[in-house]
Amino acid sequence: MAYWLLQHNPARGECGSGDWTVRRYRELITAGDGVALWHSGRGGGAVAVGTITEAAHDGVITVEFARMFTGRPIPRDTLKADERFRDALVLRMPGGGNPFPLTPAQWQAIEERVPPENQLVAATVRGAAALAVAGATALREAVRSVAE
Template identity: 40%
Template sequence: MLRSGDVACWLLKASGRPAELPAGPGAGPVVLRRCLRRSYRLGLLSAGQPCVLWVSGRLDPGVAALGRIASEVGQEAGGPVVDVELTALAAVVARAALVADPRFAAAEVVRMPAGSNPSYLRPEQWEAVRELFPAT
């Protein structure tokens, strides 16, 4: 079972780049609402924690934005949700580059790509991502 000390950064997935997330230099942060799966992990998630947006699919998979959890977990008709404040990166931190790093290779998003939100990064995995951040 995951514990709060295991989580250095939350990883929220999208099946493509959200239209509301502007790309390019100088684009400021935006707040997006993301759907979550009911699980014990929701009790570990709180406002202010770092998070990244992982875009899956064929076109530029990897970390597309970074930011923070901007709200406590809420409820909508479809289930739990959370607001995240994200800033798009100038370029995606590519999945291939991350998987090539032994610190990141065992990340949950690699082991279980079809897993649900929220996923997470351990401290060494978060460090691997941060080292590859392009200028924002």
């Protein structure tokens, strides 16, 4: 399992689950990978975590942010002070294109700070997302085998 971070400028409007254009790492992104949503700009930081539900096709991935905490973000300065996160690519190259890879330690630095009200359903949501990904993959393979 890999971990990714998608950056969004909230001044450009709302964003969340759905399709996201990716410019880099397309061949490495797989369904079931973890993903965090990062708001850029003043007051920025991590505002959601979720799962990649569909790998890159034509430069687009599908994401489900199961735990949104936009009203209570994890501030950039808090994560920057964490030795596990301080060398994250989004901090070193904030102008880079999506997605930004995260190490397991960087992912853990975010996960540990998810607001408590968003943690209670985490295991259930991850399990449901994994089942949905497995079902979608099985269906896609069945369609391919019939089409051939």
